[in-house]
Amino acid sequence: MSNQRKSGTSAAATAAALVGQAVALHQSGRLGEAEALYRQALAAQPRQPDALHLLGMIACQTGRLKEAADLIGQAVAAKRDVPDYHANLAYALQALGRSTEAERAARNALRLRRPFPEAANTLGNALNAQGKAAEAADAYRAALRARPDYAEAEGNLGAVLRSLSRPDEAEPLLRHALATNPALTEARAALGLTLLDLGRADEGETVLRTVLAQRPDHATALPALAGSLQHRGGDAEPAYRRYLTLEPADAEGWNAHGLALQAADRITPAAEAFARALRLDPKMAAAMTNLGTIRRLQGRAAESADLQRRALDLHPGYAAAHTNLALALQDLGEEDRAEREFTFALDTDPAQALARFNRAILRLRQGRLTEGWEDYTVRFNSGRLKPRRPFNIPEWEGGDLAGRRLLLWAEQGLGDELMFGALLPEALTRFPGAIVECEPRLVPLFKRSFPGTIVRAPTRRPTDADCHLPFGSLPRLLWKTAPVPPPPAGWLKPDPGRAAAWRSRLDALGPGLAVGIAWTSQRITTERRQSYTELRDWIPLLRLSGLHVVSLQYDGREEEIAAVESRLGLRIHRWADLDQIGDLEGTAALMANLDLAITVASSAGEMAAALGTPVWRLGRSDWTQLGTAVRPWFPSMRCIQPDGGDGIGGTILKAAQMLARLCQGDL
Known part of the structure; x- marks a missing residue:
């Protein structure tokens, strides 16, 4: 070897x-x-x-x-x-x-x-x-x-x-x-x-x-x-912020973060998040259309429309961008083009419920009731309203009810419940034996208003009905064409004893008109802010002589009221023993005795009008007018709208002038 x-x-x-x-x-x-x-x-x-x-x-x-x-x-x-x-x-x-x-x-x-x-x-x-x-x-x-x-x-x-x-x-x-x-x-x-x-x-x-x-x-x-x-609907923003600290180059993450900020009504940071997503990925159509939506909420409709068109250039046939472009065009007053864009969105994606819901609102505002109510059937899937209640019985489509019992149930918030509830008198005549489920606080009022009808709070699994129908689907069956048959004035009935007690309390204030006011909402978002006011905006009206002003602002606003009272040296009446949120029976008894209610878009105005009290509603024309100058749901309601580009503050001045003439006997 x-x-x-x-x-x-x-x-x-x-x-x-x-x-x-x-x-x-x-x-x-x-x-x-x-x-x-x-x-x-x-x-x-x-x-x-x-x-x-x-x-x-x-x-x-x-x-x-x-x-x-x-x-x-x-x-x-x-x-x-x-x-x-x-x-x-x-x-x-x-x-x-x-x-x-x-x-x-x-x-x-x-x-x-x-x-x-x-x-x-x-x-x-x-x-x-x-x-x-x-x-x-x-x-x-x-x-x-x-x-x-x-x-x-x-x-x-x-x-x-x-x-x-x-x-x-x-x-x-x-x-x-x-x-x-x-x-x-x-x-x-x-x-x-x-x-x-x-x-x-x-x-x-x-x-x-x-x-x-x-x-x-x-x-x-x-x-x-x-x-x-x-x-x-929870607070997702902290989790997104933490994630993006770890992954700052994730464009999809920034887009999702922007949506979470938008849901929390943090509009400016949402815009910054969408813009950052676009800097990371300039061809991200989702971030482009989302940024466009923010620009519309910021009152920049023309810029919004441009961003939606750019999103469609990046992603032709993008249903969400067609929908958002339609909303921007609607804000710009181009309703025909807006409707075409809603329809394009639905042609591209028939399941695009938001496009169909918004097309419904557009058509109803134009008084096109048959088409509008048909589109409105998708409202629960649009993401804009509360979800549909689950039921163990089928929804009624309007066929023969022979041998079947119908359950009618309230949807959305208190204001919508009272608005759509205006059709209950006709519905209960047409569909005898129907059961009504409503907001628990309204049960006593509805029982008194519809004697002989089973009225109750919502049940989980009703055993005494064969089919159901939400209140918001009643107009599709009963109000198919304009003009619609107005409901009876004052269909909502207060408790006679409590109403008499409130009459005495208001009489004790002395001579003059008892005028209830509601100036804002408990839920104000960027999209809704232009519909509401602050109490100080009402000073021209509050200074009128011959009035006893009553607060119908159910969420209190004590500091705001006290500041205006101190400034003007007057009293805005409210009573410590009346909870206007929890005690709707007492609230209705008070409202039924007012000479007038002046409100922004508020459930307070809806309740007063349902009771038959004269109501002046301040705000821009909206879809609930169904293409008319009034709100057909409430015969005692009058709509006061701003002129041209004026904000809602202009309607307060109009109302003050009208009220001054009323006090002088000119109206």
């Missing part, structure tokens, strides 16, 4: 011995000492495959992934028939995001050994990262067939099935994986997402919060939690 061969054999033996010593240290967790011995082995035999492989594994364990892939790759090049080398190379490459190379290495491992659950799991990860979710699921299943207790593979399979829109299959897999190994953070995050997909938002949010307690920087759990909170 030559000296050269003896030297090579000696070097190989030395390297093997060093690797053997290092393995024991490696297995006991003494990585630094093991690494030193592996390097000595490589100094003795530079291409020693086990030393390269195991040194690469230490690099992998200590987060030096690029070095790990390089070392294990050298081991594979030195000895290509070891399946573990290929499997661990695949793991390192996948951790580096080099999914195509990882897939190739994992497949090499599986060609050399089958079954090989770890390699199959890594193959699934590589395929999933490339968007090949169905193939990834097959790989995870192969891993589980080889090793049924492989919790990581089971969690990965659950996650990929969830991504394939199969949450019912995903949930049990994820729960079982977590029961086996509670430390699987990604499986827990996937479970949270799955529960959200299944509509179990409370459970899903709880799971996602658990994930974030363990990993505050989890980039999937944060936006998912924020999105769920936003969908449910």
Whole structure:
């Protein structure tokens, strides 16, 4: 044997011995000492495959992934028939995001050994990262067939099935994986997402919060939690802000954050978020149309229309942009073009409920009742109103009611309930035996107003009715064409005893007109702000002589009232023993004795008018006038509208002038 061969054999033996010593240290967790011995082995035999492989594994364990892939790759090049080398190379490459190379290495491992659950799991990860979710699921299943207790593979399979829109299959897999190994953070995050997909938002949010307690920087759990909170009307903004601190270059995240800010009526920050999304992705049509919506809310309708057109240039046929362009055109007074845009949106996406709802409002404002009420049927799906109540009985479509009992139920807020309720006298005549469910505070008033009718608060699962109909669907059946038959004036009946008591209290104020006023709303948003006022705007009216002004502002506003009283040296009447929110019987008894009520768009005005009290309603013409100069729902109501470009303040001056003439007997 030559000296050269003896030297090579000696070097190989030395390297093997060093690797053997290092393995024991490696297995006991003494990585630094093991690494030193592996390097000595490589100094003795530079291409020693086990030393390269195991040194690469230490690099992998200590987060030096690029070095790990390089070392294990050298081991594979030195000895290509070891399946573990290929499997661990695949793991390192996948951790580096080099999914195509990882897939190739994992497949090499599986060609050399089958079954090989770890390699199959890594193959699934590589395929999933490339968007090949169905193939990834097959790989995870192969891993589980080889090793049924492989919790990581089971969690990965659950996650990929969830991504394939199969949450019912995903949930049990994820729960079982977590029961086996509670430390699987990604499986827990996937479970949270799955529960959200299944509509179990409370459970899903709880799971996602658990994930974030363990990993505050989890980039999937944060936006998912924020999105769920936003969908449910919660405060999503902190979660989005935290996420965007971690991922500031995520244009989709900024767009979602903008929507959350808009939902919270934080209009200026919302505009900044949408603008940032567009800086990151100038071709993001969703952010473009959302920014356009903000500009419309800011009163910049022409700029809004331009942004919507640019969104449509980026994404032709984008239904949301057509809808938002229509709204901008409507603000610009171009109603015909607005209607065409709403229709374009529906042609593109027949399920675009918001477009159809807004087209309904446009048509109703024009007095086109048949078309308008037909479009209005989608209101519960538009996102602009409260959701439809769930029922265990079908909705009535207007056919023959023979042998069936109808349940009529109130929808939306108190003002809408009273407005649509104006059709109840006719409805109860046409549909005898119908049951009425309304706001609990209104039950006594409605019982008195509709004697012989079952009136009650909402029930969960009614057992005494065969079909149902929301109040807002009554006009589609009863008011198909204009002009509509006006409801009876004063259909809402106050308690006679309480009304008499309030008559005495108002008489005690002395000679003069008792005039109730309501000047604002409990819920003011940017979109609604122009419809409301401050009490100080009413000073020209409050200074008139011969008045006893009564506050119908149900939310109190004591500081605002006291400031105006002090400034003018007068009294705005309110009574500590009347809760205008909780005690609607008492409120109705007071309103029924007023000589006049002057209100902005408010449930106070609706109730006073339903009682038959004369009401002057201040504000711009809206769809509830159904194309007329009045509001047909309330025969005792008069609409006072601003001139031209004047704001609502101009209507207060008009009302003051009219009231002065009334006091002088000229009206």
